[in-house]
Amino acid sequence: MSRSERLLDLLQILRRHRRPVSGHLLAEELGVSLRTLYRDIASLQAQGAGIEGAAGFGYVLKPGFLLPxxxxxxxxxxxxxxxxxxxxxxxxxxxxxxxxxxxxxxxxxxxxxxxxxxxxTPLHAVTGGPNEAEGDALATIRRAMRAERKLELVYRDAAGQESTRLVWPFALGFFERVRVLAAWCELRRGFRHFRIDRIAGLTPTETRYPRRRQALVAEWRAAEKIPPRP
The missing domain is CATH 1.20.5 (Single alpha-helices involved in coiled-coils or other helix-helix interfaces)
Incomplete structure (x- = not known):
């Protein structure tokens, strides 16, 4: 591996981690000595890479740094x-x-x-995309999640029974045939999942829900035993 390739690999490794990574771990993953790693980091910093940290503390790539x-x-x-x-x-x-x-x-x-x-590229993705109504609902839900606002749903279950829910939307799952909203439901006082194609009515509100979306996602992942993202 050339030095330029190694430097790019180092940037890629740092980009995968959101928290500081020790020099020992970085050197081990790259297959180089700790001294070589320190030289590579210094070289990248001199070229403008936003790498923060120091020996004994760990290194992290500042958010927003663009790789070439x-x-x-x-x-x-x-x-x-x-x-x-x-x-x-x-x-x-x-x-x-x-x-x-x-x-x-x-x-x-x-x-x-x-x-x-x-x-x-010969790779193509064939999917069963949303219809117009589902597409409008998805756009509304995404806006509500970004703003951390409550949504009022009229939801139809598998038996066709309708109920009105006030929910705190925090995640969307896209599967081959269906799209699913993960939210905290005030009626059920717990996390619930709603198929987008079963939402009969959707009304955005200006009421901010009382928890941060990141905190809800973390609690939901723990409750559902979903492994953390790499």
Whole structure:
């Protein structure tokens, strides 16, 4: 592995971690000595990389630092294309358009050979996308989650019985055929999951729910025994 490749790998490793990582762990993952790692970090910092930390404390990449386009391998390009195409076919119209726009921005800064790989990749995502009503509901739910606002739902269960719920929306799950809202339900006083295609009515409110969304997600993951994200 060349030194330039190693430096890019180091940036990628740091990007995967949200908290400081010890120099020993970084050196072990890269297969280099601790002295070499310290030199590599100093070199990246001198080139403008937002790496914070010090020996004995650990290192973390500051949020917002952009990796150079050469960082993308052909496998990563294919993953980006496949993921963007899946989102474009599975989510609401606005989010689908955002996925296509994001891919276009990536293509604009890629070197010619990688741009060709992006545009000619043979990978395609076939999904059963939402209808217009579901798409509108998804867009409304996403806005409510970002603003941490309560939603009033008229929900129809599997037997066709309707109930009105006031919920705190905090996550959306996109599956092959259905989309599911995870929320705290005031009526049931607990976490509940609502299929988007069974929502008969949806009214956004201006009432902020009393917990931070990140805290709700953490509690929900613990309750459902969902492993943490890598």
């Amino acid at each position: 386009p050469l960082m993308f391998s052909e496998d990563e390009i294919e993953a980006l294309v496949l993921g963007s195409r899946w989102v474009a076919g599975q989510a609401d119209e606005r989010l689908g358009a955002a996925a296509r726009d994001a891919l276009a921005k990536v293509a604009a800064v890629l070197p010619p050979d990688l741009r060709d790989a992006l545009e000619t």
